[in-house]
Structures are given as C-alpha cells and as structure tokens.
Amino acid sequence: MTAPFARVALIGLGLIGSSIARAVRAHLPDVILAGYDEDPGVRARAVELGLIDEMADRPGEAVGGADLVILCVPVGAMAAAAAAIAPHLPPEAVISDVGSSKNSVAAALRAALPGARIVPAHPVAGTENSGPDAGFAELFRGRWCILTPGEDACAEDVDRLAVFWAALGSRVEIMEPKHHDLVLAVTSHLPHLIAYTIVHTASDLERVTESEVIKYSAGGFRDFTRIAASNPTMWRDIFLANKEAVLDMLQRFSEDLTLLQRAIRADDGDTLFDLFTRTRAIRRDIVEQGQDVAKPDFGRHSG
Amino acid sequence: MTAPFARVALIGLGLIGSSIARAVRAHLPDVILAGYDEDPGVRARAVELGLIDEMADRPGEAVGGADLVILCVPVGAMAAAAAAIAPHLPPEAVISDVGSSKNSVAAALRAALPGARIVPAHPVAGTENSGPDAGFAELFRGRWCILTPGEDACAEDVDRLAVFWAALGSRVEIMEPKHHDLVLAVTSHLPHLIAYTIVHTASDLERVTESEVIKYSAGGFRDFTRIAASNPTMWRDIFLANKEAVLDMLQRFSEDLTLLQRAIRADDGDTLFDLFTRTRAIRRDIVEQGQDVAKPDFGRHSG
Numbered sequence A, B: 001m002t003a004p005f006a007r008v009a010l011i012g013l014g015l016i017g018s019s020i021a022r023a024v025r026a027h028l029p030d031v032i033l034a035g036y037d038e039d040p041g042v043r044a045r046a047v048e049l050g051l052i053d054e055m056a057d058r059p060g061e062a063v064g065g066a067d068l069v070i071l072c073v074p075v076g077a078m079a080a081a082a083a084a085i086a087p088h089l090p091p092e093a094v095i096s097d098v099g100s101s102k103n104s105v106a107a108a109l110r111a112a113l114p115g116a117r118i119v120p121a122h123p124v125a126g127t128e129n130s131g132p133d134a135g136f137a138e139l140f141r142g143r144w145c146i147l148t149p150g151e152d153a154c155a156e157d158v159d160r161l162a163v164f165w166a167a168l169g170s171r172v173e174i175m176e177p178k179h180h181d182l183v184l185a186v187t188s189h190l191p192h193l194i195a196y197t198i199v200h201t202a203s204d205l206e207r208v209t210e211s212e213v214i215k216y217s218a219g220g221f222r223d224f225t226r227i228a229a230s231n232p233t234m235w236r237d238i239f240l241a242n243k244e245a246v247l248d249m250l251q252r253f254s255e256d257l258t259l260l261q262r263a264i265r266a267d268d269g270d271t272l273f274d275l276f277t278r279t280r281a282i283r284r285d286i287v288e289q290g291q292d293v294a295k296p297d298f299g300r301h302s303g
Helices: A015-027 A040-048 A059-063 A075-088 A103-112 A155-167 A177-202 A210-215 A221-227 A232-241 A243-265 A269-288 A296-302 B015-027 B040-048 B059-063 B075-088 B103-112 B155-167 B177-202 B210-215 B221-227 B232-241 B243-265 B269-288 B296-302
Strands: A007-011 A032-036 A068-071 A094-097 A121-123 A144-147 A171-174 B007-011 B032-036 B068-071 B094-097 B121-123 B144-147 B171-174
Touching: A007 A015, A007 A059, A015 A032, A032 A040, A032 A059, A059 A075, A068 A075, A068 A155, A075 A103, A075 A232, A094 A103, A094 A155, A103 A177, A121 A155, A144 A155, A155 A171, A177 A221, A177 A232, A177 A243, A177 B177, A177 B210, A177 B221, A177 B243, A177 B269, A210 B177, A210 B269, A221 B177, A221 B221, A221 B269, A232 A243, A232 B269, A243 A269, A243 B177, A243 B243, A269 B177, A269 B210, A269 B221, A269 B232, A296 B296, B007 B015, B007 B059, B015 B032, B032 B040, B032 B059, B059 B075, B068 B075, B068 B155, B075 B103, B075 B232, B094 B103, B094 B155, B103 B177, B121 B155, B144 B155, B155 B171, B177 B221, B177 B232, B177 B243, B232 B243, B243 B269
Parallel strands: A007 A032, A007 A068, A068 A094, A144 A171, B007 B032, B007 B068, B068 B094, B144 B171
Antiparallel strands: A121 A144, B121 B144
C-alpha cells in the first residue's frame, strides 16, 4: 500500500510512542520516522533499539519536514509539547496525539497551534508497562483507535489518519470528543481508579498484612493489580483532564455499590444472584467481539 | 509417595470438585474416587469424562467406605450436604470442604456432623468458568490451600489433609478461621464485589450504550469482567456467609474511594500521583512470588 504519510514525527517515546514506531517499521516500512523524548535516556534507548531514523535533541527539530506529527505524551503535558513545536510545525502537517481524554487535549492543541491541521486520536490499547522497551509492534492489532476531529477539521486529513491507524492494525472509529470522554470514563478511567483504590485499601489494613494480601492474591485481587501498575503520571493527568465525566461515573458506581452493600446487609440473596447473573453476559460479548482472550483465567495456566 | 487417603469422596463436581478429581488422577493414581453431584447431568458428564471411579446416586452412598470426604458445593449448600451424608459418614473419615468462607462453614459442619473429624479447607484457586468441563488437574499448582482446623481437631487429620493438598500441587497454610475470612474478604470477596458492581454500572447507563462498553473494553474494563463472570450462586453465598468481614472491607474501600474522589475534584495531582506510585510495588511483589504471570497484559498478546 502507499503510505498515507512520508515522514512521521513522534514526540514522546514511551509505551505508545515506541509501539507506533515499531508498528510503522513493520507495516509502513517506507515511512521515515523522526522522534524526540524529553528524557535523554529514553532518546538514547530508542536509538539503540533502532526505533527512530532521525532522533532530534529538541522537539522543534523533530517536526521539521514531517507530514504527520503525533504527540505521545501524558495528557497534562500536551499543551507544553504543542507549544514547543509550534514555531517549527510545517503548515501542511497533520498534528495528532494519543491521549486518553480528548476534549481537554483538543482545546490545548487548538490554543497552542492556531490554524494547524489538528485531528486528535486515541488508540484504545496499552499494557501496564511503561517506557520504550515496553512497546511492541502488535499492540494496536484488533484494537479500536478513536479519532475525534473538530468541526473545522479537513475530511482528507481525517481520512489519511484513519488509513495510517488501519495500517498499524487498528479498527478506526470517529467520535465526538465529549462522547469519547464519557465512554472512556466508563470503559477505562473508572476501572483504573477503582483498581488503584482497592490496591491501596488492601495494602493499608491493620489486621491483614501486605504479605498476606500478596500471598493470597490469586483469589481475585491480582486481576486488579495489573492496571494499578500503570504509569502514575499518565493516570494522574487523565483523571484531572477528564474530571467531570470521571466524577459522574464514580457517583453512579458508588450508588450501585451501596445497593449491593444493602443487599448483603439485608441478606437479600435474590438481588445479588440476579445482578451476578446479568454481568456474565457482558464477559461473553467482550470475548466474542475479540476484545479479550477466550481462555479462562486470561490463559495464565497455559504459559 | 504413599497416598494419605485410600478412598476420597467428592460431593459436588463443578470447577473445584472436578479439578480435585483430575489432580488426584494425575498425582495420586492409587486413590479410589467416589463422587456425587445433585445435578444428574453433571453426574453423567463426570462419568463420561472418567473423573470418578464410583458415581453414586445419593450423597450418602458416595461417602460409604471413604477415609476423606470433601464437600465441593457453594457455601450456602454446605449445611444441607453435610446433613445428607451424616447418617452414612464413616466415623474414622476426615471431612473437609473447599468453601471460600470458613467460620460459617465450620459452624454448619459441626452442627450437622457432631463428633466428626472436621478439617475445613480453602484452596485459593479458581477460574471464572463453572462446571465439570471447566476443571483441570493443574488448577492448584503453586496456589495456596488454607486449612482452618478447629481447636478440637486431631493433629494427624490436619497433617494428612496437608499432605493430600501438597500432593495436588498446593502450598499449604494453617490459619484461624476468623482471620481467614478477613484475609479472603480483602483478597477475593471485595474484588469480586467491586467487579460485579462496575460491570453492572457500565451496562446500565443512558448516554453510553452496552455495545460501546464492550467495544472499548480493552482500555481496562475487560480486566474486571473476568471475575464478574464467576458462578453467581457461589458468590451470592460467599457474600452472605462472610457478611461482617465483607461489609468491613467495603467500608474501608468506600472511604479510600472518597479520598480519591476529593483529590480529583480539588485538582490535587500530588495525592493521586503518590498513591498511584505505591500501588505499583504490590503488583511487582505478586509477580515475584509466583502468584501471577510476569507477562504484560496477562500475556494476552502471546496467545
């Protein structure tokens, strides 16, 4: 296929940035990759790994001549990253990002880059690991990438970016930014917040030691610890950037939890049983739609 | 090795009962397995799978001549199962179970089987699947099995049961029943309750459809759906049986969640960052102690 872009600049080379680099190498080998990361150690490592053709020492340098620039930094760092490249961004370049909240990021990009060809994006993919060594080429395969172009976005830019993500293995969807933020508040932000909370609760008890919690974690707890091991900076920024939707979902979750709490207190087994039966169907649908492995226990026993 | 028991009767042949049968076949091939399940379809299937040497049509029949009887039924069904075998239980047989709450089960067994050689047990292992086809021989390998003998238990009985579980691959621990219930409330019961709740919350929103939740579940939500697909009867019973400890843990979780909620509302990024940093260490320890796979994303990408 003809690559939709000839020169792609990646600003930020952690899990997502380095995975994009690897996926571009694998699926769009003609594309020239320019890169920058504010951490000199990460830059050196990315060069060592052969991820980037032209590593820059300053963000502005990286974007020169690029026809696609992707900001792969925590959402709280988007404004600064956009400001740093602003004087150097070619006017014809499409500028995108990979942030997990879209409304605030779009606003930050618009403010820092007036008149730029902005098409925000969010690949719904990741692992609990961070840094350039954690990335891999197949991270986006079969996962959704959501584009949230503003009303003034150019249709051709959106199409080219969609072709780019599809080439990396993603399934592409277009969504209104506010709706994206609400959907992700449920499917990603609330789960992470809950996971962080329960891991904190479990490690901060008087009558149960942390070593007991670790020892007997196979009873269910360990499932929560995976996403509670995710990048702290990234997640702090997401909760602050998508505050309104996260607090809304949290309120609903708390209400539902109170309902179950009351059912337990009142020995109301029927309410518990009915609810536990309905939740089974969701798991089945997720597996059927290829969004999780079909193996019991996440296939832990097969490895 | 010499098997610690010659004839083991399994009452209940779902995920755990059928896994015990398979593990006995694999690791203690001289043991004769008797079995019973209240569901005739499960009995027939267990025979078809070759799991049981002597399938009984009534629970009392299964325990005749056994030197170990294990009740593998939901904790709410323990009293009835114990009552059903009471007239037939050989006086020298050790009677045990696999329930996830131990204080209430011990009381039920003592009431139904006065004078019996009771050693309650809890293998901390399982998957989200149910039924005799879901079991496998290696389910207990490297997992902890907690024995909670009462003060009047015979030390030799406890030792023999410990040898039995060790032969099946388990690491064995002895614990006071009340402490067991507190530890499991944190490491297993609370996580299941939270998972059931969040899956329910996500499926019951007005502005986000269930199909959107499923589609974008790779952002974190899908991790919760696994344990929320567990056996509804089993879990209803556990929450009612371990009510006090579960409500205590739930209260602490709610307090911690309120703390995070306030931090988000107040834009207090430092509190969020500090907490998210501490939770990472727990994951590392769980993996180091062999209680979870070391692969990112549970190794989903390798399958």
